[in-house]
Amino acid sequence: MTDESAEPVESDAPVLVGDTRPSSTGPSPSSRLSHRIGWHILLSVLSLAVLAPLFLVLVNALSNPVRYGQASATRRLLPVDVQWDVFSRAFDEQNGAMAKAFLVSAIVTALIVVAQLVTSALAAYAYAFIEFPFKRLAFAVSIATLLLPMEVTVLANVRTIRDLGWVNSYQSLVLPFAAAGFGIFLLRQGFSGIPRDLHEAARLDGFGHLHFLVRIALPLTRPVVAAFVLVSTLLAWSSYLWPRMVITDPQRRTLPILLKDLSLTTAERSNVFAAAGLIAFIPVVILLIVFQRHIVRGLTAGAVK
Incomplete structure (x- = not known):
């Protein structure tokens, strides 16, 4: 019989205890x-x-x-x-041509940005939320326009503008750029991040497509919209080739055309040209300051799901 009252035998064997110290897997403070x-x-x-x-x-x-x-x-x-006084002299150059060119560029840029935002938002919404035949093919064609340089079609477009009698007009500067493949792609990527359940719930609540786009989709993708507005504004503001091809009236010159004309002045007036360039650059600086926090967030929208 075994003695149930026997005391447990103590063992002198070492007991292994795990290291409870927190392991440091990240870089050290000095390396950071x-x-x-x-x-x-x-x-x-x-x-x-x-x-x-x-x-x-x-x-x-x-x-x-x-x-x-x-x-x-x-x-x-x-x-x-x-x-x-060089900046005031730059504004007074060529009988106040700087102020006129600044106004023309501001009007043209605003019209182009508004037109591109409207067309891009409508097309991007359709590609993101609406099912229709050949949807992927249509989207691929829209993106393919990014691969086609403007110089390839400029001569044909200039001939069309002349046939329509639009030379030296605002429509010749705005309408050829009323749609942008880059804007369609960027906004579509932003809209793709909106849950489909939210879209379906809004539709059940009576939201139409346009109502959902204006009240929900665009506010939710504000960084994307801001990034697109910034890029579109910079491209329209600095455009030179197309305005040079369709504008011959000195009163309708945009800022890039005027700067090119001022660059042909003599060396004794190079400071006026430099001052005019800085004046033309001021709106760009303001836009970068206003939208800088949205640029990275907007351009990377839809990159990570």
């Missing part, structure tokens, strides 16, 4: 700090590379062109014989 410093240095160098030309243009605009041309290379890094 060095990584962050490296990125800051790289971004600083890239920022200087972008801002340096603008700074030199500002220096050229404020300097006396004759004395600036005679100064040494190191002296040209700062304004020489500053002329603060």
Whole structure:
């Protein structure tokens, strides 16, 4: 018989206990700090590379062109014989052509952006939420327009504009760009991130297609819309080739055409050309400041599901 009252036998064998210390799988604080410093240095160098030309243009605009041309290379890094009235002189150049060109560019750019936003939003909504025959083929054709350079069709389009009698008119500057394949693609990617259940629920609540687009789809994809508006504005504002082909009236010149004409002036007035370039660049800076927080979010919409 076994003795049930026997005491348990103690063992001297070592007991293995797991290491309960938290394991450090991420980078150490010092490596994270060095990584962050490296990125800051790289971004600083890239920022200087972008801002340096603008700074030199500002220096050229404020300097006396004759004395600036005679100064040494190191002296040209700062304004020489500053002329603060150069910006008002740029506006008064060619009997106030700068102000007229600024107004024409603003009107044309606004019309193009509004037209592209409307057409792109409608087409993108159809591709994202509506089922119809040859839907994928139609979307592929829309995207294929991005692969076709404007220079390929410019001569045929110019002939069409002349046949319609639209030379030197706003419609010749706006209508050829009323639709944009890039906008259709970008907004469609943004709309694809909206749950289908939300669309179906809205339809059950009586929302029509246009109502859902304006009240729900566009507000939910605000970063995408902002990014598209920014890109569309920059392209329309800086367009040169097409306006040069269809505009011959000096009163209808856009800013890029006027800047090209001012660049043909003599070296003694190069500061006026530089000042005009800075004036034309001001709206771009304002747009970048206003929309900068939406650019990355908008352009990467739909990339990760």
